[in-house]
Amino acid sequence: MDSPSATRDGAARALLRRESRALRRQVLLPILLGLGALVVAIAGAWLVARLLAALLGHGGAGWPELAAAAALALLGAGLALAQERAQLAAGEAARARLRDAAFARLLETGPADQTGVGDRASLVVDRVEAMDGYFARWIPAAALAMAGPALVVAAVTWADVGSGVVLAIAGVLYPVAMALTGIGAAQASRRQFEALGRLSGRFLDRMRGLPTLVLFNRQEGEAVALGEAATELRRHTMKVLRVAFLSGTALELLSAGVLACLAWRHRALLGGGADPTAALFSLLLVPAFFAPLRGFAAAYQDRLSAAGAAAALAPLLAEGPVPGLLLEEMPPRVVVTFTDLRLSYDPARPPALDGLSFRASAGETLVLAGPSGAGKSSVLRILMGFARPDAGRVSINGQDAMALQPAELRRLSAYVGQHPHLFRATLRENIRFARPEATPEQVEAAARAAHVLDFAEGLPQGLDTLVGEGGWGLSGGQAQRVALARAFLRDAPLVLLDEPTAHLDPGTESQVIESLQRLCLGRTAIIASHSGARARLGRVLEIEAGRALGTPRAAQG
Known part of the structure; x- marks a missing residue:
């Protein structure tokens, strides 16, 4: 050897x-x-x-x-x-x-x-x-x-x-x-x-x-x-x-x-x-x-x-292009189905997903709820092409999602994380990052839908105000709204949200939830959340140790 x-x-x-x-x-x-x-x-x-x-x-x-x-x-x-x-x-x-x-x-x-x-x-x-x-x-x-x-x-x-x-x-x-x-x-x-x-x-x-x-x-x-x-x-x-x-x-x-x-x-x-x-x-x-x-x-x-x-470079460049299929066209609506999915990051530790099954219908908002480490973020990672399951099937509109190239999976979705990263650029440029070819009118419409204009109009140069690296100069809630504006501008059929209201004060959380509901309207949305307001977003599926507990509960008014 x-x-x-x-x-x-x-x-x-x-x-x-x-x-x-x-x-x-x-x-x-x-x-x-x-x-x-x-x-x-x-x-x-x-x-x-x-x-x-x-x-x-x-x-x-x-x-x-x-x-x-x-x-x-x-x-x-x-x-x-x-x-x-x-x-x-x-x-x-x-x-x-x-x-x-x-x-x-x-x-x-x-x-x-x-x-x-x-x-x-x-x-x-x-x-x-x-x-x-x-x-x-x-x-x-x-x-x-x-x-x-x-x-x-x-x-x-x-x-x-x-x-x-x-x-x-x-x-x-x-x-x-x-x-x-x-x-x-x-x-x-x-x-x-x-x-x-x-x-x-x-x-x-x-x-x-x-x-x-x-x-x-x-x-x-x-x-x-x-x-x-x-x-x-x-x-x-x-x-x-x-x-x-x-x-x-x-x-x-x-x-x-x-x-x-x-x-x-x-x-x-x-x-x-x-x-x-x-x-x-x-x-x-x-x-x-x-x-x-x-x-x-x-x-x-x-x-x-x-x-x-x-x-040092050889391990990074050793592998060729990731195999997979390309999308012929962007589907207007998607149905996501997980069937007996299993995923393990380390054989020495318990699996992240252990036979998880669920279905998110077209236009439905599904909230994955559970304690930290239950596997919520792993579901989002798989749908974004950053992880591949060890067993089971992930299907989108009845087709094997893992047959697509990871980049094609990311084309299908708009993602908003718990800690969105903002670049050292203007607010307008940070929003346009989601779709560089967007017109100024489309950028402003996305900013308005995410309530970015509510605070941007009070800044010296509005949407053209420079933001520091990592969002320096903005509060956590304001940065989250910029990330939501990116999702509005991207206009993808699948919305993936990871703890979108974490660490927000009640007033800001309520405003962000209202924007989230508008964002998810007519789109398939999968949200990982443990917030007390999760029941307002859509059906709730409790998961623990990578497995679903019971059947999803309907959203509360």
Whole structure:
């Protein structure tokens, strides 16, 4: 059986291979430009060698060769600039593709993903950013490190066989030196990214809970904990940098050795009367031979960083698109039926739903009542596609609801939770979030139906008043009414409400209930509530331990 580390490494390699195939057109361009620049450098070195030989009294090179060498130098600079831009474009394409895929997967899992907010933010931001260098620099550098030296060796061998042999031996020794200095580098890089993820996640989580830390005088203790996490990250980062410095030192020693060997070999030609063009050409191409290898060594850190980042991203991106059917059209009315439904989140704990059965007819409001942990919220999670039952059947209009894609299930419903989240935007923008294509008149109609205009008209800019992150500046009841306005604007045939009147004062609760009754009119509604006013909303079905107790009771007037 493979160890967890081997499994993680295999998943990371599979992710990198898959993305490399998808982006092969983007990474091929900098490789071709790099090869073109190398060919230009070889031709320029030959012309320079002829010019230097002419200065020493050999050959007849003159102004035409000088002009050609200058033109090749300009062409080489242009190719290098184009290669750099192509590398940046490849990195941008890789980041965009990976970030879109990671964000889409996070949206698909939604609340079902129990990963911390900080860890998820680190995945989409830090880990994806670390993948940039793999496609922008490492893949082109690896390809050029194989093709470039071979091209230079062929050119030098054409001019002088012995010099070509010296360069070929250096090319064989370089991978050995890299292997000796890079043992354990991938593990060190993975540990660095794990430490970075822990630090980023902890920092974001503590920033979100900063008022709580201050309230309990824990700010100093958390500062110390963050400092320890930062120290751990610094220690792992220095280990990775040590590998980079060692590989660079090995390359410089090898380059100096090759220059010394070639200078010793051609000492007689340079000091005698023979034509030194081949000797000069061989010496001038030593930097061109090692340039791709230097690029490879410089990009090796990008490969290590990408390996660590891919190991964290692979579990999120491993699964393909969620299978399922698409709705041909939005049904105007829905009937929801649960038949002997069973759902368990953890085998070690009692099931959340244990044979639950009920039916909500078209246009009916069904209130699920019961103590905390009875399974009310699990019913809503299933209907929103955030959980799938272990057994039983969920049908909508007589068809298997689980055959639909989760996103299609969410299209059918409008949801209002116990703690609605408002973004840092205007009230109008927060309401329009439910249906971005809605007209201003439709947004205002939804705000009026949810009694948002009752308090918005007293604000400085009405519906265009800016709201702080998380609804800062609004009371709980006002935020709840904004969430209800979203549901009105969405105009879906199925309404799902989770404790919509919790934590509201009696006056606000009565106003919210009146809006809820208008929202549920003509729609199928399933409401999870333990409020004393639940009987005013619709039929009440008592559930406990994931099972229905008796038959639903009719609504009271």
